Amino acid sequence: MTYSLAIHGGAGTILKENMTPEKEAAYHNGLARALEVGEAVLRTGGSAMDAVVAAVCALEDEPLFNAGRGAVYTSEGVQEMDAAVMDGKDRRAGSVAGVFGPKNPIKLARAVMERTEHVTLIGPNALEIARQAGLEFGDRDYFFTQSRWDALQETLAMRARGEVSDDPARRHGTVGAVARDEAGNIAAATSTGGMTAKAPGRVGDTPMIGAGTFADNETCAASGTGHGEVFIRWNAAAEIAARMRHAGEDLATAADRVVMQDLADNDGSGGMIAVDAAGNIAMPFNSQGMYRGMVCKGSGPKTSIYNTDD
Numbered sequence: 001m002t003y004s005l006a007i008h009g010g011a012g013t014i015l016k017e018n019m020t021p022e023k024e025a026a027y028h029n030g031l032a033r034a035l036e037v038g039e040a041v042l043r044t045g046g047s048a049m050d051a052v053v054a055a056v057c058a059l060e061d062e063p064l065f066n067a068g069r070g071a072v073y074t075s076e077g078v079q080e081m082d083a084a085v086m087d088g089k090d091r092r093a094g095s096v097a098g099v100f101g102p103k104n105p106i107k108l109a110r111a112v113m114e115r116t117e118h119v120t121l122i123g124p125n126a127l128e129i130a131r132q133a134g135l136e137f138g139d140r141d142y143f144f145t146q147s148r149w150d151a152l153q154e155t156l157a158m159r160a161r162g163e164v165s166d167d168p169a170r171r172h173g174t175v176g177a178v179a180r181d182e183a184g185n186i187a188a189a190t191s192t193g194g195m196t197a198k199a200p201g202r203v204g205d206t207p208m209i210g211a212g213t214f215a216d217n218e219t220c221a222a223s224g225t226g227h228g229e230v231f232i233r234w235n236a237a238a239e240i241a242a243r244m245r246h247a248g249e250d251l252a253t254a255a256d257r258v259v260m261q262d263l264a265d266n267d268g269s270g271g272m273i274a275v276d277a278a279g280n281i282a283m284p285f286n287s288q289g290m291y292r293g294m295v296c297k298g299s300g301p302k303t304s305i306y307n308t309d310d
C-alpha cells in the first residue's frame with residue numbers, strides 16, 4: 001500500500017533573478033503547507049479526492065497563488081474563478097466557471113459533483129449550490145491583493161500603448177493537485193483565477209474536464225497550468241490518459257509528449273502534474289518555472305520552483 005501527492009501553483013516566466021530570498025521562501029512555504037494538509041489525509045487512509053481538495057484549499061487560501069484569495073483580475077477589474085475536480089474511481093466530475101464569492105471554489109466544484117446531476121455550473125445557480133452546501137463566502141476585500149491589481153494596471157497600460165509583448169506566460173497561474181490513495185484510487189483538482197486582463201466571461205481549461213483536469217483509475221489523474229486556450233484545443237489532460245490507454249505509453253512518456261511537444265509546439269506555455277494508479281508522478285513543464293511539490297509514502301516532501309531542482 002502506498003500513496004502519493006503532487007501539487008502545482010502555476011507555471012510561467014518564473015526567474016530566479018526576479019525573486020528575493022524572502023519571496024522564494026514564501027512560495028516554498030505555501031507549497032509545503034499544501035503538501036502537508038494533503039498528505040495528512042492520505043496518511044490516515046483518506047481518499048485521493050479528500051486529499052486533492054484539502055491541498056488545493058490550502059493553495060487557494062494563500063494569496064501568493066492565482067486561485068481563490070489572490071485570484072487575478074479581468075480586463076474590467078473583477079475576479080472570475082474556475083475550478084474542477086474529478087474522481088478516477090468512477091470518473092465523476094464537477095466544475096464551476098466564472099464564479100466570485102466562495103472562498104474555496106474547489107469546494108464548490110466538489111459540491112456540484114456531489115449535489116447535482118450535472119458536471120459544470122456557472123452563474124447564480126452555481127452560487128446557490130455553494131449556499132446550500134454551507135460554503136464560506138468572501139467579499140472584494142477578502143480576495144483583493146495589491147500585486148494582482150497592479151499586474152492588471154500594467155497589462156492594461158501595455159495594451160493601451162499597443163505593445164505586443166503581452167506575454168501570456170507572464171499573466172497566468174493556477175493551482176492544482178493530483179493524488180493516489182492507499183486504496184489505489186486517484187483524483188485531480190484544479191482551481192484558478194485565469195489570466196490577468198482576460199475578457200469578462202472567458203472560461204479557461206481548468207473547469208473543462210479533459211483539458212485542464214482529468215482522472216481515471218485506468219490511466220492517470222492530471223492537472224494543468226498554462227495558456228488555457230491551447231490546453232483546451234489539445235485536450236491536454238485527457239490526451240495524457242489517451243496516450244497511455246491507446247499507445248501503451250507510461251505516465252512519464254505520455255505527459256512529456258503532451259507538454260513538451262503538443263503544447264510547446266503550439267504556443268501552449270505551461271505544465272502539468274500527473275499521477276498513475278501505481279502512484280508514479282510526472283511533473284513536466286515547458287516554461288521557465290513551475291511552482292510544484294510532491295510527497296510519497298516513505299519519502300519526505302519536496303518543493304521546487306525553477307527549471308532546476310530547487
Ligand code: ASP
Binds near residue numbers: 192195224226227228
Ligand atoms: N490555465 C489557466 C487558464 O488559462 C491559467 C494558468 O494556469 O496559468 O485559465
